[in-house]
Amino acid sequence: MNAKFLAARFDLIAIGCSAGGFDLLNDLLPRLPADFPAAIAVVIHIAPASRNGIVEVLAPKCRLPLKEAEDKELVRPATIYFAPPGYHLLVEPDRRFTLSVDEPVNYSRPSIDVLFESAAIAYRERLLGILLSGANSDGAAGLQSIRNLKGKIFVQDPKEATHPEMPRAALDLGPADAVVSLEDLYRFVGGSALG
Amino acid sequence: MVELETIDIEIRLLLEGIFIRYGADFRDYSPASVRRRVVLAMEKGGIPSVSQLQERVLARPEAFDSLLQFLLVPTSEMFRDPSYFRTIRETVVPLLKTYPSLKIWVAGCSNGEELYSLAILLREEGLLEKTILYATDINPKALERAKNGIYPIDLAPKFTDNYQKAGGRAAFSDYYRAGYGSIILDASLRTNVVFADHSLATDNVFAEIQFISCRNVLIYFNRKLQDRSFRLFADSLGFRGFLGIGSKETLRFSNVYPEFEEFAAVERIYRKRRAV
Ligand SMILES: C[S@@+](CC[C@H](N)C(=O)[O-])C[C@H]1O[C@@H](n2cnc3c(N)ncnc32)[C@H](O)[C@@H]1O
Numbered sequence: 001m002n003a004k005f006l007a008a009r010f011d012l013i014a015i016g017c018s019a020g021g022f023d024l025l026n027d028l029l030p031r032l033p034a035d036f037p038a039a040i041a042v043v044i045h046i047a048p049a050s051r052n053g054i055v056e057v058l059a060p061k062c063r064l065p066l067k068e069a070e071d072k073e074l075v076r077p078a079t080i081y082f083a084p085p086g087y088h089l090l091v092e093p094d095r096r097f098t099l100s101v102d103e104p105v106n107y108s109r110p111s112i113d114v115l116f117e118s119a120a121i122a123y124r125e126r127l128l129g130i131l132l133s134g135a136n137s138d139g140a141a142g143l144q145s146i147r148n149l150k151g152k153i154f155v156q157d158p159k160e161a162t163h164p165e166m167p168r169a170a171l172d173l174g175p176a177d178a179v180v181s182l183e184d185l186y187r188f189v190g191g192s193a194l195g
Numbered sequence: 196m197v198e199l200e201t202i203d204i205e206i207r208l209l210l211e212g213i214f215i216r217y218g219a220d221f222r223d224y225s226p227a228s229v230r231r232r233v234v235l236a237m238e239k240g241g242i243p244s245v246s247q248l249q250e251r252v253l254a255r256p257e258a259f260d261s262l263l264q265f266l267l268v269p270t271s272e273m274f275r276d277p278s279y280f281r282t283i284r285e286t287v288v289p290l291l292k293t294y295p296s297l298k299i300w301v302a303g304c305s306n307g308e309e310l311y312s313l314a315i316l317l318r319e320e321g322l323l324e325k326t327i328l329y330a331t332d333i334n335p336k337a338l339e340r341a342k343n344g345i346y347p348i349d350l351a352p353k354f355t356d357n358y359q360k361a362g363g364r365a366a367f368s369d370y371y372r373a374g375y376g377s378i379i380l381d382a383s384l385r386t387n388v389v390f391a392d393h394s395l396a397t398d399n400v401f402a403e404i405q406f407i408s409c410r411n412v413l414i415y416f417n418r419k420l421q422d423r424s425f426r427l428f429a430d431s432l433g434f435r436g437f438l439g440i441g442s443k444e445t446l447r448f449s450n451v452y453p454e455f456e457e458f459a460a461v462e463r464i465y466r467k468r469r470a471v
Pocket of ligand 1 (some may be wrong): 268269271272302303304305306308309333334337359393394409410411412415418421
């Protein structure tokens with residue numbers, strides 16, 4: 001197995017998901033080892049009322065520190081950041097987070113496209129974008145920006161996603177470096193190579 | 196670090212040109228946000244390159260005005276983040292009541308939603324009569340809307356819900372009348388309001404203030420301009436004055452941090468320390 005998709009090849013792993021995404025994150029993020037090399041930034045769309053608490057629910061289960069990203073905070077390795085509800089999350093070229101209240105994109109704020117597009121510019125080939133379950137098409141365009149700037153992209157196998165629309169929309173727009181099964185994701189977050 | 200792409204260089208030249216031609220200084224705004232806004236302006240205007248955008252903007256003030264509407268994001272709501280206003284009411288207002296007169300500054304007031312929210316709160320607390328409110332922004336269109344205090348009626352339910360969650364003592368509908376698909380806010384709320392074009396990037400202290408509210412504005416700046424703004428706020432605040440910023444923003448990364456104490460940590464309301 002070549003190490004093309006070993007986590008250590010990336011400085012940032014940007015994850016986008018929507019409907020069905022929370023259960024996946026709840027399954028995946030606690031598996032990350034404490035010495036996981038890259039930073040992780042997550043955008044998940046959830047209806048405003050139920051938003052509070054994602055960090056509170058997930059943080060105690062994870063070995064890596066997990067928090068809401070703050071404006072102009074430096075992106076640190078081995079840390080999991082969530083876009084705060086109601087804000088877009090962007091990464092600056094100097095690898096600090098920026099928040100914005102720009103209008104929703106794909107009816108969403110935070111929007112996955114906004115994170116992916118800004119992170120693609122900041123991280124180039126050091127970025128891995130992962131798009132998981134969801135019932136809309138946010139993230140598809142952002143993944144293509146990542147590819148155009150030499151980053152890598154994983155898309156969850158639509159056959160396994162509880163809501164396949166989002167991964168499918170991404171694959172309709174362009175190919176992924178890997179269409180990943182849940183098993184693949186477990187191996188990857190566990191520190192094994194993929195690909 | 197990552198090498199600059201042509202578009203980044205072009206954007207820098209555009210911002211430099213705007214500064215020289217119009218005096219509006221976007222050079223220390225967040226690069227990621229500015230790039231997003233410029234690309235959006237190009238897409239919407241069917242303009243193929245930043246250099247063509249620059250040519251138009253420098254040649255025609257109207258083109259600058261329309262770019263300005265892309266660069267300045269006006270998103271707001273009345274009583275947005277209701278817990279912020281509830282905290283002001285419960286913890287800041289009792290202290291403000293001890294002053295004989297008050298000056299309050301809403302920096303980056305956009306269309307006025309935050310300003311009127313504070314005005315309503317102050318009226319309910321019996322403070323509005325003795326307060327001068329300064330409402331500043333650099334977007335002339337937003338300032339104009341703020342002066343009018345007219346909002347689409349379909350926002351009324353959201354505003355009403357926020358008002359109640361913010362601890363409103365009456366009914367939100369007491370403060371507006373409906374007409375022509377709009378809600379028209381009670382004009383007496385702005386009797387003591389001074390609307391002004393004031394830039395956090397280039398302008399200075401204009402009064403001694405007891406409470407500054409500046410939310411969702413500094414996120415559009417880089418750290419250098421955030422620092423300039425915080426310096427300006429610290430210099431504008433009177434003895435033991437208050438500074439409220441957005442709940443996802445922080446003073447922690449700024450040079451002026453030691454001059455403030457955390458007054459309401461979750462709501463990011465800071466208070467100036469006694470000078471040492
Ligand atoms: C997203 S709105 C925030 C509105 C309101 N404070 C709130 O939180 O709901 C940001 C506002 O900041 C204003 N702004 C941007 N740059 C500024 C500057 N240099 N000086 C003053 N205001 C500025 C914009 O014109 C816009 O109206």
